[in-house]
Amino acid sequence: MSPHRTAALPHGARTVLPVQRAGSTGLRTLVVGAGSAGTALVRDLDRTPDFGLHPVGVLDDDPGKAGLHVSGSPVLGPLADLTDLALAHDVQVVVLAIPGLPHQRVRELATAAAAAGAAVRYLPSFLSALRREVVGSDMRTLDVNRLIGRHEVHVASPDVRTVIEGRRVLVTGAGGSIGSELCRQVQAFGPAALYMLDHDESNLHRLQLDIWGEALLTDESLVIADIRDRPRIQQIFRDLRPDVVFHAAAHKHLPLLERHPSEAVKSNVLGTDHLVEAALDTGVERFVLISTDKAADPTSVLGASKRLAELIVQANARDARNLGTGVFAAVRFGNVLGSRGSLLSVLEEQLRSGGPVTVTHPDVTRFFMTIEEAVGLVLEAGRMAEGGEVFVLDMGEPVRIVDLVHNFAEQVQLDADEVEIRYTGLRAGEKLNEALFSDNEERLPTAHPRIFATVADHATVPEDLAGGLTGLYGAATVNSDPEVRERLAALLPGYQTARTKPLALSTPYPDGF
Numbered sequence: 001m002s003p004h005r006t007a008a009l010p011h012g013a014r015t016v017l018p019v020q021r022a023g024s025t026g027l028r029t030l031v032v033g034a035g036s037a038g039t040a041l042v043r044d045l046d047r048t049p050d051f052g053l054h055p056v057g058v059l060d061d062d063p064g065k066a067g068l069h070v071s072g073s074p075v076l077g078p079l080a081d082l083t084d085l086a087l088a089h090d091v092q093v094v095v096l097a098i099p100g101l102p103h104q105r106v107r108e109l110a111t112a113a114a115a116a117g118a119a120v121r122y123l124p125s126f127l128s129a130l131r132r133e134v135v136g137s138d139m140r141t142l143d144v145n146r147l148i149g150r151h152e153v154h155v156a157s158p159d160v161r162t163v164i165e166g167r168r169v170l171v172t173g174a175g176g177s178i179g180s181e182l183c184r185q186v187q188a189f190g191p192a193a194l195y196m197l198d199h200d201e202s203n204l205h206r207l208q209l210d211i212w213g214e215a216l217l218t219d220e221s222l223v224i225a226d227i228r229d230r231p232r233i234q235q236i237f238r239d240l241r242p243d244v245v246f247h248a249a250a251h252k253h254l255p256l257l258e259r260h261p262s263e264a265v266k267s268n269v270l271g272t273d274h275l276v277e278a279a280l281d282t283g284v285e286r287f288v289l290i291s292t293d294k295a296a297d298p299t300s301v302l303g304a305s306k307r308l309a310e311l312i313v314q315a316n317a318r319d320a321r322n323l324g325t326g327v328f329a330a331v332r333f334g335n336v337l338g339s340r341g342s343l344l345s346v347l348e349e350q351l352r353s354g355g356p357v358t359v360t361h362p363d364v365t366r367f368f369m370t371i372e373e374a375v376g377l378v379l380e381a382g383r384m385a386e387g388g389e390v391f392v393l394d395m396g397e398p399v400r401i402v403d404l405v406h407n408f409a410e411q412v413q414l415d416a417d418e419v420e421i422r423y424t425g426l427r428a429g430e431k432l433n434e435a436l437f438s439d440n441e442e443r444l445p446t447a448h449p450r451i452f453a454t455v456a457d458h459a460t461v462p463e464d465l466a467g468g469l470t471g472l473y474g475a476a477t478v479n480s481d482p483e484v485r486e487r488l489a490a491l492l493p494g495y496q497t498a499r500t501k502p503l504a505l506s507t508p509y510p511d512g513f
Contacts (some may be wrong), residue, residue: 026054030091030118032079032109033098034060034070041097043071056089059273082109086116087158096122107210117156119372143415150396153453155376156185163244163286163383164189170242171196172227172275173249175203178290178336181375182246184211195240197223198249227271237278245287246378247275250306252292257301258428261484265476268305269312273469276316280325285328288382289313289330291390292361293367296332297438297494300429304495308469310390314456315465317388329385332392334367336374347408356420357405363433377451389453391446392436454479462491 026049031038042055057076065075076085086094094113096106110120171185173179174196181201183196198204204222220240225232227249248270251257257264270437279287291310294303310330317328350357369377373393381391402421409419425434441454462468466493475483489495 015033027092028051028056028090029053029078029093029095030086030089031055031058031070031073032060032082032094032096033066034058034065034075038097039070041095042073046072047411053093053095056091057085059085076356078107082112083115086113086118087410091116091118094118094120096120105430111184111188112513114185117158117160117376121368123248138221155373155393155448156379157383159190160379160383164191164379166190166192167243167285168193168241168242169195169246170223170240171246171248172198173247173290174198175200175207176248177371178333178374178378179246179248180207180210181371181376182248182306183207185375185379186246187211191244193240194221195223195242196221197225197227197236199224199226227274228266230274230277233274233278234281237282237284237371241282243285244382245275245279245284246290246382247272247288248290250290250309254294254300254302254429255294257305261305261481261488262476262479264301264305265472265484265488268302269308269469269475270473272309273312276312276328279328280316281318284326286382286385287313287326287328288327288385290378291330291332293332293334293392293434293436294431296434296436296441298492299431299495301485301488302429304492307492307495308472308488311456311462311465312469314388314390321387327385327387329381329387329392331378332390333374333377334369334393334395334434334436337368337370339429347405356422357423358422359401359405360424360426362402362423363400364426365428366401366434367395367398367436368404369393369395378446380451384448384451388455389444390441390455391451391453394450394452395436398434401484408450465491 012224028446029045031042038058038326045053045055055071055073058070058073059077059079059082060075061078061080066077068075071253076089082094085091094109094116101109106122113120164186169191171179171182171186171194174183175198179196179198183194187194191252196204196207198207204224208222223236223240225236227233251264276287289304289309291301294300294308295307296303298304298307308428313328313330320326320328347357375392377393381389384391405419405421436452444453444455446453468487472484472487472491475487492493
């Protein structure tokens with residue numbers, strides 16, 4: 001057991017140790033359900049290490065199964081003890097293998113797994129109707145290891161609770177893919193209050209319904225606001241007094257921001273400035289900005305705007321550290337599988353419609369991460385940050401988009417000749433290959449073996465950052481896009497504004513983080 005993951009076994013639970021099979025590899029997995037589906041799943045995962053999941057135990061509410069073994073894995077206890085048993089056995093993934101579970105029960109079990117820092121997967125309910133003998137193949141479609149060319153990294157540790165429990169937490173961009181997943185996982189760590197800020201009321205309604213099972217819209221947890229509205233942001237921070245802020249709100253679609261750079265500045269740069277200022281004024285303990293790998297040696301308006309947001313956080317982190325008032329840091333993401341508009345959803349739609357899959361270039365590569373990895377990285381960054389760092393997850397080697405398309409098609413039982421790929425050409429500001437760090441950034445180790453960090457290199461920070469930002473904001477306010485481009489280039493050494501060209505058709509990977 002990891003020295004950082006300790007927990008007493010729940011009252012009445014049997015101290016059955018999981019069987020360690022010779023040569024077992026993969027993420028430590030707890031299977032929920034010792035029925036026919038769970039039994040077949042444990043057996044199939046044990047036979048097929050390529051799935052990347054190593055079963056260490058099973059949960060079931062049948063007292064007659066307590067202490068028994070299911071295909072070699074012990075029944076550890078009832079479903080009510082999921083969190084404690086997952087902690088006690090160092091579980092990284094929880095698989096729900098009870099077909100037909102009510103949605104509310106799935107949500108409760110997912111929350112219990114998240115409280116132990118474990119990712120959640122499930123078997124589709126139609127398995128009970130199909131009555132198939134082998135169910136591991138169904139897990140294959142939920143396992144992205146083959147898509148991203150590596151195993152998922154279990155990022156968040158239970159120690160995250162030390163910076164969340166009993167504190168008031170604010171998530172901006174709460175209605176987005178990353179923001180909503182952050183809210184779900186933060187809620188599982190016992191905050192004193194969770195404030196979910198977004199400018200889209202429909203997103204907030206859907207989010208509250210998803211987290212609590214009802215959406216009466218009558219409490220102060222939902223906050224409608226635009227981060228570009230400085231007085232409103234100051235009012236929110238004065239009234240709610242958040243202790244921890246996760247800043248996920250941003251414009252992130254690369255081609256749109258190339259066309260409308262003033263909007264990128266207003267949201268990604270000025271909006272971040274407003275939040276950092278308010279956080280400093282009200283004594284926020286921890287502030288984590290969500291950035292993008294496109295901020296490393298940026299070639300796009302998206303990347304440039306997020307790099308400036310990083311610089312704002314880093315510049316203020318020094319002041320906060322000197323005053324002992326708070327910790328400010330940032331996190332860079334690669335492309336996230338599972339977010340809205342991401343590869344899987346777009347690919348599925350293009351393949352279902354029978355049309356060609358559009359890819360910008362045969363050799364284009366990107367770094368990919370799962371949404372569980374992304375949110376885990378944010379939470380761990382909030383825990384480990386000392387001030388001024390930009391954290392990056394080690395995501396292995398970049399993946400060719402073409403290879404990823406072929407892998408996805410294979411997993412949904414399509415032959416290579418059934419998938420037509422049409423190349424549309426790189427769009428303005430796009431790189432053929434992304435990088436996680438710029439050429440002049442030092443890659444520093446952290447307490448987590450798969451998370452690295454970099455700190456501000458003063459040679460790359462403008463001498464008069466505040467003055468340069470004032471001019472940039474002025475140009476954006478009057479929507480002078482040519483001046484915005486010029487000022488971005490002046491503020492960021494080495495950045496050159498991309499030449500605008502006609503928009504290509506949509507591509508099968510996300511433009512943001």
